[in-house]
Amino acid sequence: MSWSLVFLLAAGAFAFKVLGLVIIGDRSLPAVLERCLSLIPAALIAAIVVHDTFGLGGQRLQIDARAVGVGTAVVLAWRKAPFIFVIVAGAAVTAVVRAIG
Amino acid sequence: MTRAWRDPRLRPVVWASLTLGSAVGVFGFVFGVAAVSAGASVFQASAMSLLVFTGASQFSAVGVIAAGGSTASALGGALLLAARNGVYGLAMARRLPGSLGRRLIAAQLTIDESTAMSAAQPDLEAQRAAFWITGISVYVFWNLATLLGALVGSAINPSTFGLDAAFPAGFTAMLWPLLRDRRGRMAAAGGAVICVALIPFLPIGVPILCAAVAVLVGVPR
Numbered sequence: 001m002s003w004s005l006v007f008l009l010a011a012g013a014f015a016f017k018v019l020g021l022v023i024i025g026d027r028s029l030p031a032v033l034e035r036c037l038s039l040i041p042a043a044l045i046a047a048i049v050v051h052d053t054f055g056l057g058g059q060r061l062q063i064d065a066r067a068v069g070v071g072t073a074v075v076l077a078w079r080k081a082p083f084i085f086v087i088v089a090g091a092a093v094t095a096v097v098r099a100i101g
Numbered sequence: 102m103t104r105a106w107r108d109p110r111l112r113p114v115v116w117a118s119l120t121l122g123s124a125v126g127v128f129g130f131v132f133g134v135a136a137v138s139a140g141a142s143v144f145q146a147s148a149m150s151l152l153v154f155t156g157a158s159q160f161s162a163v164g165v166i167a168a169g170g171s172t173a174s175a176l177g178g179a180l181l182l183a184a185r186n187g188v189y190g191l192a193m194a195r196r197l198p199g200s201l202g203r204r205l206i207a208a209q210l211t212i213d214e215s216t217a218m219s220a221a222q223p224d225l226e227a228q229r230a231a232f233w234i235t236g237i238s239v240y241v242f243w244n245l246a247t248l249l250g251a252l253v254g255s256a257i258n259p260s261t262f263g264l265d266a267a268f269p270a271g272f273t274a275m276l277w278p279l280l281r282d283r284r285g286r287m288a289a290a291g292g293a294v295i296c297v298a299l300i301p302f303l304p305i306g307v308p309i310l311c312a313a314v315a316v317l318v319g320v321p322r
Contacts, residue, residue, distance in 0.1 A: 001136070001140050001141040001163070002172050005166070005172045005176060006145055006149050006152065006153075007152075008172075008176055009153050009159075009162055009179050009180070010148075010153045012176070012180045013155050013158055013179075013180070013183040013186065014208065014209065016180075016183050016186050016187035016190075017187060017190055017209060018190070018205065018208045019187050019190065020187035020190020020194070020211070021189075021194050021208045021211055022190070022194075022201070022205065024191060024194075025190055025191050025194020025195070026194060032319070032320055034195075035284075035319035035320070036316040036317065037191050037195075037316070038319070039284060039285065039288040039315070039316040039318065039319045040192040040316055041189070041192055041216055041279060042220075042276065042279040042280070042285045042286075042288040042292065043292030043312050043313055043314075044185060044188065044189070044292060044312055045213070045216075045217050045220075045272050045275060045276045046288075046289035046290070046292040046296075046312070047293060047296035047308065047309045047312030048213060048272055049269045049272050049273055050269075050293045051297075051300065052265070052266075052272070053266070054297060054300070055305075059300060059301050059302065059303070059304075059305070060301070061297065061300055061301065065263070065266070066263075066265060066266045069263055069266035070266055070269045070270055070273060073266075073269070073270035073271075073273040073274065076274075077273050077274045077277040078277070082113070083113070083116070083117040083120060084117065084120045086270055086271065086273065086274040087120060087121070087124060087274070090263070090266050090267060090269070090270025090271070091262060092263060093266075094265070094266035095262050095263030096263075098260065098261075
């Protein structure tokens with residue numbers, strides 16, 4: 001692996017972060033834009049959940065043990081279980097279902 | 102930071118961020134192993150985790166190199182994955198005032214975990230504390246684990262322990278408080294549907310970015 005990959009990726013990744021947080025994020029924006037920006041975490045985190053639950057890499061989707069584990073996590077989050085418990089139960093259920101299947 | 106430890110209101114945040122940090126640590130270890138087996142030196146693997154600090158991008162770059170891809174193709178995919186941190190920065194900027202130096206440090210810590218943990222908090226003070234505690238916790242665990250993985254080099258299989266489901270499970274818990282109001286629920290549902298619908302058609306990382314379109318439910322008053 002080349003050092004140029006390390007440094008170019010570092011520069012690019014940091015540029016994105018700075019662009020959002022420091023350069024654009026600094027300005028005061030119209031109310032409608034503020035409302036939309038405040039919804040970014042909900043939209044993107046929900047996307048990551050389904051991406052990591054059903055995505056298989058290489059543009060493939062699959063329903064497998066992860067779906068059962070994350071389904072368990074959804075029920076526990078809904079029942080307001082502690083964060084640690086949601087993570088551990090999600091991983092443990094996935095591992096068990098995978099071992100059985 | 103020290104105040105956060107003493108403030109009983111923030112104790113759940115501290116515990117949650119340490120849990121998350123240790124989960125991230127497992128993947129940092131796996132990254133260290135993967136980077137070295139893709140031909141990186143221990144120094145390069147650590148430099149990547151210290152400087153890039155975006156797990157998904159790092160895994161993607163190392164994966165492309167391991168599969169025999171060029172530096173350019175490794176860079177392209179990884180940068181697409183990194184772009185969402187810019188979007189997080191937009192959402193976080195209002196909660197994170199301070200000097201330029203402080204904000205540049207905050208920028209480096211702006212990732213999935215710190216944004217999600219912060220967004221899940223009820224008030225501004227807790228949101229700020231959650232961002233910094235989670236960002237620093239994940240940074241420390243991720244980098245120590247990368248170094249360890251790169252040094253050890255022998256693989257564990259995270260899927261045996263269901264650890265590949267630990268992230269979506271953790272993000273589910275962080276997502277829940279954002280679903281309190283109707284707009285939050287609509288944005289989350291929209292983001293999930295857009296992402297799943299686009300995964301078969303777009304390169305990895307792009308569907309998650311496209312999910313940001315769901316924030317348009319915030320347009321009507």
